[in-house]
Amino acid sequence: MPRADRRRVRVSCGTGDKKTANAISRMVSDLRARARTDILDAAVKGELQLIDVFADYRTDATVSSSAASLDDSDLSPLVDEWNGAGNPKYLAQVRRFIPEGESFPASKFPPRDLPVSCGTH
Numbered sequence: 001m002p003r004a005d006r007r008r009v010r011v012s013c014g015t016g017d018k019k020t021a022n023a024i025s026r027m028v029s030d031l032r033a034r035a036r037t038d039i040l041d042a043a044v045k046g047e048l049q050l051i052d053v054f055a056d057y058r059t060d061a062t063v064s065s066s067a068a069s070l071d072d073s074d075l076s077p078l079v080d081e082w083n084g085a086g087n088p089k090y091l092a093q094v095r096r097f098i099p100e101g102e103s104f105p106a107s108k109f110p111p112r113d114l115p116v117s118c119g120t121h
Helices: 018-033 037-045 050-059 064-070 076-086 088-095
Strands: none
Touching: 018 037, 018 050, 037 050, 037 064, 050 064, 076 088
């Protein structure tokens, strides 16, 4: 697999299935052509698994979920800082899906991952 410094490294694709491995190889070529060195370098370093990036790629060729996981900031301390903008009801509603004292990675924040119970009332 190509690295940002143009050296090649062998990385497991995470599957024994030849068709899937070939599809992952095509994905790597596509990501390289689109200069997604952030994703490719993360796979080389073991921060991302190619099979997981491939699962993301199959539904979103921009691999936005994989990219977001590289900078997965914890949102929980920000909720403490925000403090419901002084409104305890707002804070209680947010804490229903970001429990106090528990890590909440930013990658879990997209609306599709939020519980249905957080809808407007």
